[in-house]
Amino acid sequence: LSxxxxxxxxxxxxxxxxxxxxxxxxxxxxxxxxxxxxxxxxSRRLKDTLGIGSEAAGRELAVAGCGGRLHASLLDAQRTxxxxxxxxxxxxxxxxRILGNRYYRQLAGSLAGILEYMxxxxxxxxxxxESYDRIVLDxxxxxxxxxxxxxxxxxxxxxxxxxxxxxxxxxxxxxGRLRATGRLGGLGRRVENYLDGLVGLDLLRDIVxxxxxxxxxFEGFRQRAIEVESLLTGPQTSFTLVxxxxxxxxxxxxxxxxxxxxxxxxxxxxVVNRLHPKPGAGERSSSRIWRLASAVAEREQRALASVRxxxxxxxxxxxxxxxxxxPTTIDHLRRLGGxxxxx
Amino acid sequence: MxxxxxSVPSLxxxxxxxxxxxxxxxxxxARAAAAAGRRVLxxxxxxxxxxxxxxxxxxxxxxxxxxxxxxxxxxVRPRAVVDTLIEHRVRxxxxxxxLLASQIYEQFVAGAPGLREVAALGHAVESGGSYxxxxxxxxxxxxxxxxxxxxxxxxxxxxxxxxxxxxxxxDAKVADPAASRLWAVxxxxxxxxxxxxxxxxxxxxxxxxxxxxxxxNRLLPDEAVELAGExxxxxxxxxxxRAQRGHLERLGARWQRPVVRxxxxxxxxxxxxxxxxxxxxxxxxx
Numbered sequence: 124l125s126x127x128x129x130x131x132x133x134x135x136x137x138x139x140x141x142x143x144x145x146x147x148x149x150x151x152x153x154x155x156x157x158x159x160x161x162x163x164x165x166s167r168r169l170k171d172t173l174g175i176g177s178e179a180a181g182r183e184l185a186v187a188g189c190g191g192r193l194h195a196s197l198l199d200a201q202r203t204x205x206x207x208x209x210x211x212x213x214x215x216x217x218x219x220r221i222l223g224n225r226y227y228r229q230l231a232g233s234l235a236g237i238l239e240y241m242x243x244x245x246x247x248x249x250x251x252x253e254s255y256d257r258i259v260l261d262x263x264x265x266x267x268x269x270x271x272x273x274x275x276x277x278x279x280x281x282x283x284x285x286x287x288x289x290x291x292x293x294x295x296x297x298x299g300r301l302r303a304t305g306r307l308g309g310l311g312r313r314v315e316n317y318l319d320g321l322v323g324l325d326l327l328r329d330i331v332x333x334x335x336x337x338x339x340x341f342e343g344f345r346q347r348a349i350e351v352e353s354l355l356t357g358p359q360t361s362f363t364l365v366x367x368x369x370x371x372x373x374x375x376x377x378x379x380x381x382x383x384x385x386x387x388x389x390x391x392x393x394v395v396n397r398l399h400p401k402p403g404a405g406e407r408s409s410s411r412i413w414r415l416a417s418a419v420a421e422r423e424q425r426a427l428a429s430v431r432x433x434x435x436x437x438x439x440x441x442x443x444x445x446x447x448x449x450p451t452t453i454d455h456l457r458r459l460g461g462x463x464x465x466x
Numbered sequence: 467m468x469x470x471x472x473s474v475p476s477l478x479x480x481x482x483x484x485x486x487x488x489x490x491x492x493x494x495x496a497r498a499a500a501a502a503g504r505r506v507l508x509x510x511x512x513x514x515x516x517x518x519x520x521x522x523x524x525x526x527x528x529x530x531x532x533x534x535x536x537x538x539x540x541x542v543r544p545r546a547v548v549d550t551l552i553e554h555r556v557r558x559x560x561x562x563x564x565l566l567a568s569q570i571y572e573q574f575v576a577g578a579p580g581l582r583e584v585a586a587l588g589h590a591v592e593s594g595g596s597y598x599x600x601x602x603x604x605x606x607x608x609x610x611x612x613x614x615x616x617x618x619x620x621x622x623x624x625x626x627x628x629x630x631x632x633x634x635x636x637d638a639k640v641a642d643p644a645a646s647r648l649w650a651v652x653x654x655x656x657x658x659x660x661x662x663x664x665x666x667x668x669x670x671x672x673x674x675x676x677x678x679x680x681x682x683n684r685l686l687p688d689e690a691v692e693l694a695g696e697x698x699x700x701x702x703x704x705x706x707x708r709a710q711r712g713h714l715e716r717l718g719a720r721w722q723r724p725v726v727r728x729x730x731x732x733x734x735x736x737x738x739x740x741x742x743x744x745x746x747x748x749x750x751x752x
């Protein structure tokens with residue numbers, strides 16, 4: 124199984140991406156590589172399988188049964204953000220101002236994809252540390268994964284846009300009153316009350332406060348975002364897309380693939396997961412089930428054939444058979460990893 | 467058996483994890499209700515549209531489009547809903563225009579927690595005035611809990627004003643079992659079922675009510691349990707059917723609320739919708 128230093132697995136929800144990531148990582152560890160598998164909020168089943176729990180949130184834990192070569196980590200975006208603030212804030216006062224800000228604590232989650240960016244930032248940090256030969260990153264389902272890959276670019280354009288300067292103007296006076304409306308006397312109060320009623324002025328105060336506190340960190344952020352972007356598009360990173368052989372999943376996957384290629388990322392492997400075996404012509408022991416099993420397998424083969432036509436040589440196509448139950452042990456993952464490399 | 471065919475409630479929210487066939491089930495339910503005589507609006511939240519694949523209509527692009535007799539479909543654009551809300555409720559008009567054009571508003575719409583969810587649910591609730599039944603196919607990413615708990619959280623965060631009012635109205639609707647129905651779709655597999663039961667518990671604590679209806683999707687035929695032969699496909703179908711039977715038995719002890727079982731179908735797109743909607747109609751008709 125040939126893996127890039129950083130192997131990113133992406134795909135739609137419910138295609139078994141996390142399981143394939145774990146199996147890939149076990150195979151890499153068995154091949155002698157010091158391997159780290161990083162995953163977003165995995166199902167409890169995978170945590171059980173790898174024998175790790177929530178204590179792996181934000182840090183790397185050794186997975187038993189892989190000769191000490193496999194580590195796993197659950198990505199925790201908020202914690203990564205906190206660590207960056209801790210590390211890069213110029214002084215304790217700025218640090219406290221950011222960490223204590225209510226907007227930061229509750230609302231920054233969806234701010235311009237910043238949490239997605241945090242995940243990529245964490246990946247960058249791990250790559251820099253040189254502790255691993257192979258890093259397998261399991262990403263969230265398609266739409267969020269796109270946010271993830273776009274994140275560095277979006278952070279840079281957000282920081283370069285006027286929005287930050289606008290938000291960091293002095294909107295409020297020392298008493299927390301809107302400066303603009305304060306000059307207008309009684310009318311200003313009415314405007315302020317009105318705005319307060321519309322969106323809640325406390326929220327606006329928190330947003331402005333957040334941007335002002337964060338300002339000293341912007342330049343560092345911008346620099347790292349550019350480096351992270353070059354990691355994702357660079358030669359040591361490659362993408363494996365995971366799908367099932369159904370028409371709509373494949374359509375989602377191809378959409379994702381186009382976006383990856385447009386962004387200059389390297390796509391090298393497509394794993395088609397959960398394939399049904401095709402019944403033989405002489406095995407009609409129960410004709411109703413035989414017909415259903417044949418129709419399901421044929422539908423998948425048609426989807427597979429259409430995918431094969433779309434793929435050029437740089438993309439390797441790997442089919443994985445469906446199993447009766449989801450993998451629950453390292454040995455199950457090992458067998459799945461064997462299937463991955465044998466095709 | 468179901469009052470969806472006759473009167474209240476006017477809103478059904480369909481939730482479940484990715485890859486369980488939630489969109490197909492939503493389309494089949496919408497088709498069945500429309501066939502039973504109700505005027506139905508089916509909404510989806512993902513910007514990457516998929517309803518049209520199962521309904522045989524063109525993509526919505528944000529507009530309400532006809533998808534057959536008494537059936538309409540729409541892809542909800544939460545941002546557009548919030549903009550419309552500001553336009554309608556903020557006076558004077560120039561203030562609304564200024565607000566919509568400001569960058570702080572951009573940040574607010576992108577950054578306020580749950581605003582997009584509230585806007586989408588708000589749109590579903592408000593559409594209830596023009597249709598007999600509104601069905602919302604929730605996004606595959608994330609959990610239904612985040613969607614359904616958003617109104618309560620946002621109302622608490624903002625306090626007063628038109629957005630808080632809307633959030634309060636929406637919360638009252640989704641938290642009231644008489645006003646809305648919560649359907650969960652699951653496949654009969656260990657992880658999917660466990661997550662569905664966890665979803666029920668999480669909903670209870672977030673909005674004070676759980677699921678009303680469980681749809682078990684892609685069931686294998688019962689007789690597959692007895693399938694003879696040792697070919698790869700025979701072993702797989704037999705093993706899966708046996709695992710499924712075990713899961714169903716364990717589920718029966720934990721779940722007393724209504725369940726609909728839908729079979730694995732080899733059909734795709736509109737044909738799959740037609741097949742499952744006929745089965746749903748037979749199960750749910752009074």
